[in-house]
Amino acid sequence: MTRSSERTGRSGEFAVCSWLSEHSDLVNLIPHGSHADIIFEYQDYLFKCQVKTTTTQKKYISKHTGRHYRSGWCWDLRRSSWSTNRAYEHKQIDLYAMYCKPKSKIVWLSANSTKKSKITFTDKALEDYDSLKGWNDSCEQAVNREFKFIKLSQKT
Numbered sequence: 001m002t003r004s005s006e007r008t009g010r011s012g013e014f015a016v017c018s019w020l021s022e023h024s025d026l027v028n029l030i031p032h033g034s035h036a037d038i039i040f041e042y043q044d045y046l047f048k049c050q051v052k053t054t055t056t057q058k059k060y061i062s063k064h065t066g067r068h069y070r071s072g073w074c075w076d077l078r079r080s081s082w083s084t085n086r087a088y089e090h091k092q093i094d095l096y097a098m099y100c101k102p103k104s105k106i107v108w109l110s111a112n113s114t115k116k117s118k119i120t121f122t123d124k125a126l127e128d129y130d131s132l133k134g135w136n137d138s139c140e141q142a143v144n145r146e147f148k149f150i151k152l153s154q155k156t
Helices: 004-021 123-128 131-144
Strands: 027-029 038-042 045-054 057-061 068-076 095-100 105-110 118-121
Touching (some): 004 038, 004 105, 045 068, 045 131, 105 131, 118 123
Antiparallel strands (some): 027 038, 068 118
């Protein structure tokens, strides 16, 4: 039997695949154990996507007073705690799809746009986030970076 966190992660991958199938002609869920979770097409480019899923808000508590001073939806961008090397290496993945299960919302982030290992969104910021615009912006940012993708329609 698999761990509960693996089932949660897998459900997030399927939710992102479902969303991508409405916006891309080619979407493929990769078998467990690979660096990327999903491969999809965007304007004749193939992208490797890593899905991160959260189910609860993280509460930040003051160590001195014990007061709850903020909360937010937090995603850990590292690999699972079961792997020996927790960091993704350069060019292993192109995008992160951060899925908030309770809100059914996807936040997109180019893998090269941040060096942080955790990303947190407030409840209001997550509600205001436009997933389609974020997806387009992240894909364009990845395509325009110094490492150019091989266009699918190019002839070699």
